[in-house]
Amino acid sequence: MPWSVGILGAGPGVAALHLPVLGGLRDLFHIRHIADGGSGRARELAGRLGARWSAGEADLLADTGVDVVAVCSPPAEHARQILAAVAAGKRAVFCEKPLATSPEEAEAVIAACRAAGTVLLVGTNHLFDAAWGRVRHHLMALEGRIQAISVTLALPPNDRYHGLVAEGGPFQAARRGRPGVEDPAVAAEVLRQLLTGLAVHDLPAVRDMAPGIDEVVYARIAPPIGYLVGYRSGGVLVQLALTMLPEGPDALWRMTVATSHDRVEVNFPPAFVHAGSASTRVRSVDGQWTEYRRDPDDGYVAEWRLLASLLEGVAPVEYDELLADACYALELGYGAAAKVLEGVSP
Amino acid sequence: MSLMRQRRGVLTALPAYAAATAELPRTAAPADGVQGAVAVVPGSGDWWQGLLAARSGGAVAVVITDPGTLPWEALEARPWPGGIPVIVERPRLRSDVVADAVRARRGSPARIVIVECAAPAASLEGVIRDGFGWARSLGQGPLTLQAGSATTQGRIALLSSAGTAGAPVPTTLAATAAAAGPHGGGLLQVLALGEVRTEITVDQPAGLMRLETSTEEGILRAPERYESSARLALRRALAACSSGEPVADLDELLEDISLAAALLRS
Numbered sequence: 001m002p003w004s005v006g007i008l009g010a011g012p013g014v015a016a017l018h019l020p021v022l023g024g025l026r027d028l029f030h031i032r033h034i035a036d037g038g039s040g041r042a043r044e045l046a047g048r049l050g051a052r053w054s055a056g057e058a059d060l061l062a063d064t065g066v067d068v069v070a071v072c073s074p075p076a077e078h079a080r081q082i083l084a085a086v087a088a089g090k091r092a093v094f095c096e097k098p099l100a101t102s103p104e105e106a107e108a109v110i111a112a113c114r115a116a117g118t119v120l121l122v123g124t125n126h127l128f129d130a131a132w133g134r135v136r137h138h139l140m141a142l143e144g145r146i147q148a149i150s151v152t153l154a155l156p157p158n159d160r161y162h163g164l165v166a167e168g169g170p171f172q173a174a175r176r177g178r179p180g181v182e183d184p185a186v187a188a189e190v191l192r193q194l195l196t197g198l199a200v201h202d203l204p205a206v207r208d209m210a211p212g213i214d215e216v217v218y219a220r221i222a223p224p225i226g227y228l229v230g231y232r233s234g235g236v237l238v239q240l241a242l243t244m245l246p247e248g249p250d251a252l253w254r255m256t257v258a259t260s261h262d263r264v265e266v267n268f269p270p271a272f273v274h275a276g277s278a279s280t281r282v283r284s285v286d287g288q289w290t291e292y293r294r295d296p297d298d299g300y301v302a303e304w305r306l307l308a309s310l311l312e313g314v315a316p317v318e319y320d321e322l323l324a325d326a327c328y329a330l331e332l333g334y335g336a337a338a339k340v341l342e343g344v345s346p
Numbered sequence: 347m348s349l350m351r352q353r354r355g356v357l358t359a360l361p362a363y364a365a366a367t368a369e370l371p372r373t374a375a376p377a378d379g380v381q382g383a384v385a386v387v388p389g390s391g392d393w394w395q396g397l398l399a400a401r402s403g404g405a406v407a408v409v410i411t412d413p414g415t416l417p418w419e420a421l422e423a424r425p426w427p428g429g430i431p432v433i434v435e436r437p438r439l440r441s442d443v444v445a446d447a448v449r450a451r452r453g454s455p456a457r458i459v460i461v462e463c464a465a466p467a468a469s470l471e472g473v474i475r476d477g478f479g480w481a482r483s484l485g486q487g488p489l490t491l492q493a494g495s496a497t498t499q500g501r502i503a504l505l506s507s508a509g510t511a512g513a514p515v516p517t518t519l520a521a522t523a524a525a526a527g528p529h530g531g532g533l534l535q536v537l538a539l540g541e542v543r544t545e546i547t548v549d550q551p552a553g554l555m556r557l558e559t560s561t562e563e564g565i566l567r568a569p570e571r572y573e574s575s576a577r578l579a580l581r582r583a584l585a586a587c588s589s590g591e592p593v594a595d596l597d598e599l600l601e602d603i604s605l606a607a608a609l610l611r612s
Contacts, residue, residue: 147500147522152460154539156562218493218504222458222516230502230518232495237502239520241539243457248541249560258464258522260499263533285527287551 002026003092003311006033006060008081009072010041013096016162016272018070019045021300028308029068035060037073057081061088068307070094075197079105082120086112092119092311094304097200099326106326114319119310122322125299126255126268127204128306131278131292132299135257135264136208138282145260146209146236151202153226153242154252161251161272187221188337194227195333199240202255203332204325209257210236213328219336229336261285274298354584358386360411366577373584380405384583389413389435394421397432407431407583411576413599415471418607426596431586434595435579438476438534438548441595442578443557444483446568447544450559451484455510456538459485459517465532467523473532474521475606479598480546482507484538485515489605494612499523503609519609527551 005022007014014034022029033052036042046053054060061069061084069085071078071093079100085093093113099122100106113120126132139146181187195203210233217230226243251270256263263283269275277295284290297305309315355377356367363386367374377383385400387393389412400408407430426432461477463470482489487508494503505517524532531550538544543560557568571578586593 147497148502148520150460150462150520152537152539154458154537154543215495217495217502220504220516223513224457226458228458228504228516228518230493230495230504232497232502235497235499237495237497237500237520239460239502239518241458241460241518243539245457245539245541247562249543249562249565252537252539252543256462258462258500258520258524261525263464263524283533283549283552285524285551287527287529287533287549287553289549289552 002028002030003067003308004032004065005029005068005070005094006035006063006066007031007070007072008035008057008060008077009070009096010034010036010039010045011072012158012162014072015041015045016166017300018072019049020165021274021304025301025304025308029304032065033060033063057084061085061090066090068092068094068311070096072096075101079109082109083112086116086118090118092121092307094121094123094307096123098122098196098329099322101196101330103327103330106323106330110319110323113317119307119317120319120322121303121307121310121317122325123303124201124204124325125303126201126278127299128302129268129277129299130295130297130302131280132205132266134292135266135280136205139209139257139259139264142259146257147260148237148239148258149206149209150239150254150256151199151206151241152252152254152256153198154248155242155244155271156248156251157246158271161270165272165274181221181225184341188340190225191219191221191227191229191340192333192337194242195229195240195336196329198242199227199229199332200329203329204321205255206238207325207328210234210238213331213335216332216335216339219339221340227336229332231332231335269298274301354406354587355383356386356580357383357405360386360388360576362574362576363409363411363580366574366580369574369577370581370584374580382406384409384580384587386411386580392416394424397426398424401427401430405430407433407587409433409435409579409583410596410599411435411579412437415475415603415606418604421600421603431583431593432596433579433583433586433593434599435575436476436479436599437575438473438550439479440555440571440575440578441582442571442573443546443555443568444480447546447557447559448483450557450566450568451538451542451544454540454542455486455513456484456515456544457540458538459507459515460537460539461517461519462535463519463521463532464524466526469530469532470521470523471606471610473534474519474609475602476548477519477521477534477536478602478605480534480536481505481517481519482598482602484536484544485517486510487515488601489517491605491608491612494609501609503612505605
């Protein structure tokens with residue numbers, strides 16, 4: 001019997017991502033209920049699927065047929081809605097990243113889920129990508145010989161990819177114009193949100209290799225909107241770069257790990273599309289490049305499959321890891337924002 | 347004018363330049379002395395002394411081959427007196443590939459430039475220096491160091507290049523010391539992100555130099571440059587002698603050396 005899913009949120013991530021993914025996993029999940037925040041989009045999305053729809057979260061949480069609550073609302077709502085789902089006795093929560101917007105919220109959420117035995121999974125899809133799993137295995141065997149990590153993103157507008165996996169757009173929210181990042185306070189807040197909302201895709205993987213944040217070396221907003229952040233974690237140096245472009249080539253989403261004797265490059269496919277796992281290349285010091293095959297499943301499919309495994313008790317819920325991942329991203333966000341406010345002068 | 351009188355003498359003991367001279371039979375010929383010749387100065391050791399000696403000996407131009415590092419203080423204490431063209435052969439920063447890269451962007455500015463280097467410790471500074479050369483070329487202006495940090499095996503830095511139309515281009519560097527492989531040299535990867543994306547990979551142990559330019563239409567990989575780096579440098583030196591046009595190679599090299607030295611001291 002598939003698990004019944006209720007989705008809180010009806011934005012692009014639901015319409016162009018989770019509904020198509022779950023549509024391909026009908027043996028594991030079916031959509032029972034979609035709730036929006038009052039936009040009316042839930043009715044349209046649910047109508048196509050023969051699912052229930054509602055406005056606000058109360059009706060969905062009161063729907064006793066919902067086993068799994070997918071929290072796909074704006075980040076500020078996540079922690080509160082998870083706590084509400086736990087209080088409503090739901091079996092599991094799938095939470096889009098980020099888990100919470102403060103360490104206190106994250107701790108409260110984890111404590112509540114742990115106490116109630118609620119299955120929890122955060123949708124940091126790259127963490128579940130099979131290619132990353134193999135790279136992680138390779139790197140962990142090096143026992144501390146990782147020297148530097150770079151995560152580089154150059155992203156065209158998402159609506160280029162929405163149309164490849166869904167119909168009925170436009171999915172992209174109306175552009176609000178460039179925030180006034182000339183004001184350091186605005187720049188700091190924008191940077192914090194970009195790190196906790198977008199860099200967070202990869203930060204759990206980075207944390208596996210660079211577990212602490214000892215020093216934020218630099219942090220700044222990059223044009224037209226993006227960031228450049230460098231920090232040190234023990235003997236590992238980390239650089240994060242993002243530029244979000246109004247047009248241009250296909251998305252570049254690359255993680256590079258430099259070790260004492262090789263260099264691993266992981267190229268993730270663009271968001272939303274289903275092009276299989278990341279592709280991986282390893283370059284050894286003698287100049288030999290080895291490229292590994294892609295898996296057919298991407299991280300989006302993998303994360304929902306994992307949720308099913310967690311529900312079946314096949315795998316344990318890693319509450320402590322989820323909390324540590326959330327706090328890592330939040331700490332980096334705060335540290336980078338503080339660096340912006342103090343300027344980059346050494 | 348006879349053919350012999352059109353040919354410029356080339357003074358070199360380096361096989362690569364002897365071959366390059368043979369590959370330019372209409373414009374170059376081996377020379378026995380430095381007077382009136384293009385002098386090829388090996389970039390190993392104190393190449394600055396070699397450069398000064400060639401100039402004082404009457405060379406009409408100098409080619410410095412793949413220069414190694416010299417202490418910046420040493421260079422600063424001995425300013426280049428000028429007067430003759432100096433061509434710098436930088437195999438990781440070939441002038442023709444740089445021109446290809448800049449031209450392929452069709453004027454589209456870079457938003458961010460990212461430089462990543464990995465090389466054995468002894469050669470890392472040279473790779474960083476050439477990485478700065480790429481960033482300077484793609485960022486359309488000189489670089490300034492803004493912040494950096496180092497560990498025992500690595501270094502990261504934030505820089506800014508002048509850019510165009512008053513829009514500085516932020517640049518990052520990540521450099522790591524890798525174990526020495528069976529072949530010399532290191533890896534240099536440069537990304538210029540923007541509406542047009544440029545990606546350069548120079549992998550000396552692999553014998554690889556790849557330039558790719560990505561736009562919404564797809565990826566254009568530049569054709570391989572089959573002319574040897576030595577022939578390219580020599581041809582440029584001969585052209586500079588003929589045209590009298592100023593050559594910026596030495597100034598740019600010193601700028602990149604200075605920046606690399608500042609980074610490594612920080």
